[in-house]
Amino acid sequence: MTEVTERFFESLPARAPEILGGLADGTLQIDLTTDNMTEHWLVRMRPGSVNVSRNRGPADAIWYSSTALFDRLVTGEAQGVAAVLRNESTFSGNVVLFLAFRRFFPDPPGTRDPREVARQQAGRQP
Template sequence: MTEATERFFESLPARAPTVLRGLVDGTLQIDLSTDNQTEHWLVRMRPGAIEVSRSRGPADAIWYSSAELFDRLIAGEAQGVAAVLRNESTFSGNVVLFLGFRRFFPNPPGTRDPREVARKAAGRLG
């Protein structure tokens, strides 16, 4: 497991109050594979809080990914939903947990909120 992955999981509890809001409540098991080895992370999420351990289920959902892809996700170089749709990773279970967890990943460099772009364009027109 990379140091970046370790730091990412260590940072989750402090970031949870601003990231996790709404209906996210359950346990997500994240299985990260490198060659023939799989690392397990168990992430218990609820509104405003998260607990992380290096163990396996029981879980409400399981997300399988390569460690290489996960490193790209935490660097903002890949998108979680796109990776699942391209079959680069797989997911089973409560999709709300996956959608909530992906909010911890950074946006790709240069990404702008389309609402902000529209506000600036409207300001120039008016």
């Protein structure tokens, strides 16, 4: 397990109140594979809270990814939905959990909210 992924999972409970709304209610198992080894993370999401463990268990959804891809996701260098659509990772089960979980990933480096850019430009005009 890489340090960046470990820190990402450790940060989830503190960030959950800000990120998770009412739609996320269930358990997502994340299986990260490197060579012939798979590490498991079980993420129990409820509105405003997350519980993370290193277990396998009953889950409403399972997301399979390589460890290398997941590292790119947690640093904003890749996007979760795009990775699934390109078949770089796979997902089964309750898609709402996947869509809610991806909100924990950062935006790509250099990305700016277009609304903020428009506000800044409007403020500069005479």
